[in-house]
Amino acid sequence: MIHAGCDVGSLTAKAVVLKEGSILDSLLIRAKADPVESADEVMKTLLSRLKLAMQDIDFMVSTGYGKDQVPFTNCCSRSEIVCHARGAWACHPSTRTVIDIGGQDAKVTRVDENGNVLSYRYNDKCASGTGRFLEVMSKALEIELEEMGEIVKKSTRKISLSNQCVIFAETEVISLVNEGVEIPDILAGLSRSLASRVAALARSVGTEPDVVFTGGVAKNSAVKHALARALNIDLLSPADMDPQVIGAYGAALLARELSESGQDLQEGTRKAS
Amino acid sequence: MSYVIGCDVGSLTSKAAVLKKRRFVSAAIIPSKAKPEVSAETVIKEALERAELSLKDVQYCVSTGYGREKVTMCDKTESEIECHARAVNWLFPSVRTLIDIGGQDCKAIRMNEQGKVVKVHANDKCASGTGRFLEVMASILNVDVSELGILSERATKKYTMSSVCTLWAQAEVIKRLNSGYAAADIAAAINNAMAIRAAILLNTVGIEEDVLVTGGVSKNAGVRADLEGIIGHRIKQSRNADLQLAGAMGAALIAQESIRQ
Numbered sequence: 001m002i003h004a005g006c007d008v009g010s011l012t013a014k015a016v017v018l019k020e021g022s023i024l025d026s027l028l029i030r031a032k033a034d035p036v037e038s039a040d041e042v043m044k045t046l047l048s049r050l051k052l053a054m055q056d057i058d059f060m061v062s063t064g065y066g067k068d069q070v071p072f073t074n075c076c077s078r079s080e081i082v083c084h085a086r087g088a089w090a091c092h093p094s095t096r097t098v099i100d101i102g103g104q105d106a107k108v109t110r111v112d113e114n115g116n117v118l119s120y121r122y123n124d125k126c127a128s129g130t131g132r133f134l135e136v137m138s139k140a141l142e143i144e145l146e147e148m149g150e151i152v153k154k155s156t157r158k159i160s161l162s163n164q165c166v167i168f169a170e171t172e173v174i175s176l177v178n179e180g181v182e183i184p185d186i187l188a189g190l191s192r193s194l195a196s197r198v199a200a201l202a203r204s205v206g207t208e209p210d211v212v213f214t215g216g217v218a219k220n221s222a223v224k225h226a227l228a229r230a231l232n233i234d235l236l237s238p239a240d241m242d243p244q245v246i247g248a249y250g251a252a253l254l255a256r257e258l259s260e261s262g263q264d265l266q267e268g269t270r271k272a273s
Numbered sequence: 274m275s276y277v278i279g280c281d282v283g284s285l286t287s288k289a290a291v292l293k294k295r296r297f298v299s300a301a302i303i304p305s306k307a308k309p310e311v312s313a314e315t316v317i318k319e320a321l322e323r324a325e326l327s328l329k330d331v332q333y334c335v336s337t338g339y340g341r342e343k344v345t346m347c348d349k350t351e352s353e354i355e356c357h358a359r360a361v362n363w364l365f366p367s368v369r370t371l372i373d374i375g376g377q378d379c380k381a382i383r384m385n386e387q388g389k390v391v392k393v394h395a396n397d398k399c400a401s402g403t404g405r406f407l408e409v410m411a412s413i414l415n416v417d418v419s420e421l422g423i424l425s426e427r428a429t430k431k432y433t434m435s436s437v438c439t440l441w442a443q444a445e446v447i448k449r450l451n452s453g454y455a456a457a458d459i460a461a462a463i464n465n466a467m468a469i470r471a472a473i474l475l476n477t478v479g480i481e482e483d484v485l486v487t488g489g490v491s492k493n494a495g496v497r498a499d500l501e502g503i504i505g506h507r508i509k510q511s512r513n514a515d516l517q518l519a520g521a522m523g524a525a526l527i528a529q530e531s532i533r534q
Contacts, residue, residue, distance in 0.1 A: 104441075126399070127440035136440070167400035167409065167439045168377070 001058045003259065005251025006039055006075075007083065008066030011103035011131070012216065013038035014248040015046045017057075021256055025050055026245045035066025043072070059259035061251040065104070078254050080247055081109050081120050087250030088212040089115030091238040096208040099227070099235070100247070101198060101217035103131040108202045121205040127166045129197030131217045137190050140170050141183060148187055149221035155188035164193060188222060195226035202231055212236045218243035276326060277333045277532065279524025280313050280347060281356065282340035285376030285404065286489065287312035288518050289320035291331075292525040299324035300518050309340025313347070335528040337520050339377065349531060354382055354393055356523030357487055362388025363526055364514050369481040372471055372500075373519070374490035376404040381474040383481060394477045400439040402470030404489050407496075409439050410463045413446050414456050418489075421460050425495035428461035430454075442466065461495060468499035475504055485509045487519040 003021075007014040009031060016026040027046040031038045039062065047053060054072065062070035067077040080100070088098045089111055098109045105124035112118055123129050127136075138145045159181060163169040169190070176186050194217075213235040217223055219242075228235045238246050276298070281288040283305060290300040301319040306312045313336060321327060336347035337356040344350070357373045362384065371382045378397035384390050396402050400409070404418070411418040436442040442463075449459055467490065475484075484506050490496055491511075501508050514522070 125437055125441075127438045132440060163398075165398060165400050165439075167405060168398075 003255040004057050004060035005248040006062045007248035008035045008039050008064040010065050013042040014245045015042045016248040016252045018252045035069040036071050039070040059255045061255040063251045083247045083250035085109050085111045085117050087246035094210045095212045097211040099213050100215040102215045108205045128164045152188045152222035155184040157185045159189045161189050161193050191222035191226040195230045199230035214243045214246040216244045276330045277528035279521040280336045281520035282309045282312050282338040284339050287316040288521040289316040290521040290525045291320050309343040313344040333528040333532045335524040337524045356520045358390045359526050360519040360523035367483045368485045370484045374488040379403050381478040383478045392478045406439050422493035422495040425461040425464050427457035430458045434462050434466040464495035465499045467496050472503040483509045487516040489517045491516040
């Protein structure tokens with residue numbers, strides 16, 4: 001049996017294909033303007049790499065910001081919260097808390113020993129405290145987002161930024177550069193700023209160990225380090241997997257569960273238009 | 274020597290007002306420079322020149338605003354809250370609730386009959402709800418921030434912005450523009466979002482009539498009208514005074530009191 005998960009986010013689209021519950025392959029692409037296009041491209045590219053066709057997929061689950069626009073048959077949508085929880089739990093059955101920082105939001109989810117969601121909190125109202133914060137700052141500093149983690153390692157002096165708001169922090173960062181503050185020190189300060197916002201969110205729901213860190217920002221070692229320090233806990237990364245595809249992995253696992261449970265999948269199933 | 278000056282060095286604009294006895298003789302508003310002391314020097318010089326005066330004619334000078342501590346040419350500094358309250362009490366003694374919407378912050382101030390400040394609530398943490406929000410939005414609409422009020426008067430369709438955060442609202446406005454929304458309708462929604470944030474701040478200090486808006490955003494009629502609708506109170510209109518100058522005027526009034534003492 002082939003199952004798939006497709007996570008259509010605001011900035012990227014991810015897909016995972018499972019065969020009998022084991023990962024065959026996964027793919028991440030930049031999102032297109034239209035979520036339908038993003039979903040279509042990420043699925044078709046991944047399937048062609050696996051020499052499979054859409055008809056080979058027994059069932060799939062879509063998630064993410066564009067989950068309800070995914071143009072596939074034999075597909076239903078599930079929330080990102082549930083998918084990330086399931087994906088992280090599958091990687092580490094000891095997972096009790098999942099911290100997911102995406103491009104446009106941040107979520108903290110508590111899960112039980114079976115990977116079911118107990119409670120969650122999220123922020124999608126304020127760009128500060130999401131991946132967007134880093135994206136704006138990396139643009140202002142003309143630094144690739146992927147390089148940030150490495151550059152921060154060169155930081156020698158601890159500075160703290162006085163502004164949380166992305167708009168105000170951007171101005172502050174530019175004036176710090178003009179004052180001659182070293183870029184690694186500024187980036188380290190920005191990592192701590194973002195970490196403190198997400199830590200506040202995490203504290204509001206509680207962080208029972210083990211805590212798994214997922215989403216695109218989880219790849220940033222500086223933020224991961226700062227967040228672990230802010231919460232005074234260890235943060236696990238999903239083993240052998242890109243933390244950014246955890247949502248799609250969880251979606252694929254849910255697809256398998258749903259099809260195996262034999263329940264009527266017509267309800268909530270979207271037909272291709 | 275009988276002139277006094279109030280100077281308000283803000284994040285986006287710097288203001289100066291020249292006072293002689295009980296009459297303001299001139300004023301100036303300039304975009305702020307990188308250094309607050311340069312902003313202060315430039316705006317004071319401009320205000321004095323307009324009244325054909327020079328620094329020799331100035332007896333006392335009070336500075337306020339975000340960059341006030343760096344203005345060495347002034348005799349004394351005073352908080353923006355005190356200055357705004359002082360000016361408003363002098364201009365309109367009936368005002369009890371005041372909201373100052375500046376370029377980088379927003380303050381709701383309640384005062385008593387004597388003009389004494391009794392309660393303050395400020396937002397300088399989040400760009401949304403400050404003049405900065407309007408400025409970012411105006412640049413997307415490709416108009417000057419001062420034109421947003423006039424532009425919104427031509428609005429025919431009403432809608433509410435779904436994002437609060439300036440960054441998300443930016444994306445929302447671009448999306449709306451691309452999907453064919455009229456700039457006037459978008460401008461009205463932007464002004465409405467600003468008014469909603471201002472109303473939240475006003476409600477936290479409690480509203481008592483009369484209500485007045487000061488600061489640069491007070492010039493935006495669209496924000497004023499929406500704010501009146503949301504809070505359910507009339508907002509006092511100023512016929513003569515430019516309320517963006519309120520901080521500088523208050524500083525000048527405080528300067529005058531300082532020499533009397």
